[in-house]
Amino acid sequence: MVQYVRDYSDxxxxxxxxxxxxxxxxxxxxxDGFFDSSKLKKVFQALLKEPFERKEADLFDLCQTQxxxxxxxxxxxxxxxxxxxxxxxxxxxxxxxxxLRAGKISIAGSLYEDGNYLLCHDDxxxxxxxxxxxxxxxxNIRDGGSLDLFSSSKGKPKDIxxxxxxxFNRFAFFEVSKTSFHQVREVIGKQRFAIGGWFYGR
Amino acid sequence: MVGNVNEVYLRLEIVKQIRxxxxxxxxxxxxxxxxxxxxxxxILLRKEIFGLKLKNExxxxxxxxxxxxxxxxxxxxxxxxxxxxxxxxxIGKHVRKIDATCFSFGxxxxxxxxxxxxxxxxxxxxxxxxxxWNKDAGGQIVYTENKGDGLVVxxxxxxxxxxxxxxxxxxxxxxxxxxxxxxxxxVLVVGKIL
Numbered sequence: 001m002v003q004y005v006r007d008y009s010d011x012x013x014x015x016x017x018x019x020x021x022x023x024x025x026x027x028x029x030x031x032d033g034f035f036d037s038s039k040l041k042k043v044f045q046a047l048l049k050e051p052f053e054r055k056e057a058d059l060f061d062l063c064q065t066q067x068x069x070x071x072x073x074x075x076x077x078x079x080x081x082x083x084x085x086x087x088x089x090x091x092x093x094x095x096x097x098x099x100l101r102a103g104k105i106s107i108a109g110s111l112y113e114d115g116n117y118l119l120c121h122d123d124x125x126x127x128x129x130x131x132x133x134x135x136x137x138x139x140n141i142r143d144g145g146s147l148d149l150f151s152s153s154k155g156k157p158k159d160i161x162x163x164x165x166x167x168f169n170r171f172a173f174f175e176v177s178k179t180s181f182h183q184v185r186e187v188i189g190k191q192r193f194a195i196g197g198w199f200y201g202r
Numbered sequence: 203m204v205g206n207v208n209e210v211y212l213r214l215e216i217v218k219q220i221r222x223x224x225x226x227x228x229x230x231x232x233x234x235x236x237x238x239x240x241x242x243x244x245i246l247l248r249k250e251i252f253g254l255k256l257k258n259e260x261x262x263x264x265x266x267x268x269x270x271x272x273x274x275x276x277x278x279x280x281x282x283x284x285x286x287x288x289x290x291x292x293i294g295k296h297v298r299k300i301d302a303t304c305f306s307f308g309x310x311x312x313x314x315x316x317x318x319x320x321x322x323x324x325x326x327x328x329x330x331x332x333x334x335w336n337k338d339a340g341g342q343i344v345y346t347e348n349k350g351d352g353l354v355v356x357x358x359x360x361x362x363x364x365x366x367x368x369x370x371x372x373x374x375x376x377x378x379x380x381x382x383x384x385x386x387x388x389v390l391v392v393g394k395i396l
Contacts, residue, residue, distance in 0.1 A: 058314040058344070058375040115338065115380040119314060120262040150262070157262045181262070186310070188381055 001085065002078050004035045013094045020095050025151040025161040028174035029095065032167065035134070040169050044136045046075035047109045047195065060118045062184075065109035068195075080107055083197075092199060096175060098129050099202040107197035112145055116192075118184035120150060120157050123176045123198075130199040131180070132173035135166040137192045145192040147172060150181035157181035166192050206243045206282045211235065217291045224292050224364060230345050230352045231366040233292065238329070238362040243279075248331045248359075250276050251391065256306050264316040267376075272302040272391065280329075280391070289395065292364060293325055300327055300393035305376075307341055307388035312378040315346065320373065326365045327393035332386075333359035339383035343390075345374045357388055 008016070020029040050071060052063040065071075068080045082088055086102040093100050112118075123131050139145045147164040150157035155178065163185070164172050174180055176198070210216060224233040239247065254276075256268035272280065280302055290297045328343065335341065335357040343363065345353040348371050355363055367373075379388055 058312075058377070061340075061378065115340070115382060117378055117380070119312060119378065183262075186378075186380055 001082060001087075002039065004039050004079065004082050005088070005091070006036075008091065013091075016095045017097065021097070023162075025149050026174060026177060026180050027096065028149060028162070028172065030164055031171045033169050034171035035169055037169055040134075040136075042075050043079045043195075044193065046073045047136070047193065049073065050076070050109055052109065052111045058119075059121060060116075062116045062118060063111040063113070068107045068109070080105075083107065089199065092130060092173070096130060096173075098175070100129055101127075101200045101202045104200050105197050106200075107195060110192075110194050110196060112184065112187040112192040114187060114189050117186040120181055120183040122178060122180050123182070124178055124180070127200040128176045128198040129201040130173050131176050131196070132171065132199065133164075133194050133196045135170045135172075135192075135194045136168055137166050137190070137194070138168055139166045139187070139190055139192055141165060143188055143190040143192075144185045145187040145190065146185045148183050148185055149174065150183075152179040152181055155179065166194065206240060206279065207284045207288055208237055208240055211238065211288060212284060217288065221292050221294065224366075227353075229347055230368070230372055232345070232353055233364050234355055234358075235362045235364075236358060237360055239360055241360075244360045247276070247279060248333075248389075250279075251304055251331055251389065254304055256304065263314070265313040267311045267313065268306040268308075270304050272304055277302065280393070289327065289364065293366070293395070295325075297395050299396040301396055302327070302329075302391050302393040305390045305392055307376055307379045307390075308385075309379055309381055309383045311376075311388075313374075313376045315373050315375050320370050321367065323367050323369055323372070325395045326363070326367065326374070327391075327395055328355075328363040328365070329391040329393070330358055330361045330363065331389040331391065332357040335359075335386060335388065336382045336384070339380055339386070339388075340377045341379045341383065341388040342377045343374060344377060345372060347372045 050065040084105040089102040148160045149162040256270040286297045343355040
């Protein structure tokens with residue numbers, strides 16, 4: 001199988017786990033330059049060939065591919081299979097301390113263009129344990145598009161405590177819970193490409 | 203108070219056409235009437251309403267906007283005989299009073315569908331005071347029945363929207379207002395028809 005991520009030692013994993021568990025406002029981690037850059041560029045090139053469909057509702061306005069489960073592109077199939085394989089899922093387990101199900105992920109490409117957004121929500125849906133994002137675009141603060149994580153009070157979102165700006169080869173993930181409130185800030189005048197999805201519990 | 207409603211809308215044959223149009227949408231009976239108020243009255247009303255002190259309302263899971271109850275003289279202007287009579291004829295039910303609230307949506311504001319916010323079936327009165335709106339700025343009023351979009355209403359100043367929500371599944375939201383709105387505000391007077 002193609003390797004997209006270098007090996008992490010036990011010490012490194014322990015350090016990342018500590019970082020994940022102590023992150024505010026809820027368990028999360030951001031890893032820059034996480035994947036092999038040249039391989040990720042190939043994934044991005046393949047993603048650009050996928051059809052993106054506009055999705056519009058009260059909570060969001062953005063473009064999305066179908067679940068990459070349906071993709072016939074070799075590079076996307078390999079990448080999807082890598083992310084859901086036992087080796088990678090075990091790596092995420094070792095950092096999060098959660099029991100995750102190998103072989104099952106949801107994964108799709110997203111494109112936010114000028115004025116697109118995703119309003120505050122918690123991502124909770126049966127079985128979802130870890131939400132993840134892999135960014136392909138570099139956006140400055142003035143371009144919007146950040147993933148904003150909210151603190152909570154009495155079960156409701158309160159303040160933005162952490163903003164994760166899109167950056168090529170940035171891998172971000174957080175634990176899904178009833179208070180994992182987050183949003184994607186409106187994009188201004190740019191394109192924001194990413195792949196995102198969820199790992200599920202065992 | 204004669205002259206608040208555009209005279210065109212006071213002609214009986216026009217009222218009948220509007221009533222037919224209102225009833226023609228079986229799922230979500232509705233009508234959106236442009237240039238509804240007499241122009242000079244609209245300018246006066248808009249000035250009064252834009253002068254109201256509104257309160258920030260934020261519950262990120264359901265809404266972010268400013269709002270304020272309409273009372274006093276502005277309330278009297280809205281509860282004008284011609285207006286109440288016109289609505290009565292269109293919806294086929296005697297309207298005694300409109301209990302109105304002003305909502306203002308700037309960049310970053312919205313409402314979303316929320317199970318907790320289900321309203322009892324009824325008729326919505328929405329007077330739009332939004333002028334010079336950038337069509338790319340969002341802010342549309344969307345009525346849905348279950349998941350599908352049933353009715354999408356674009357911002358148009360001096361327009362009146364009447365919508366009948368026949369059951370609990372018919373709900374509305376105001377689409378997120380994006381940066382194309384600039385400093386412009388999406389201002390709506392939303393009334394409960396009593």
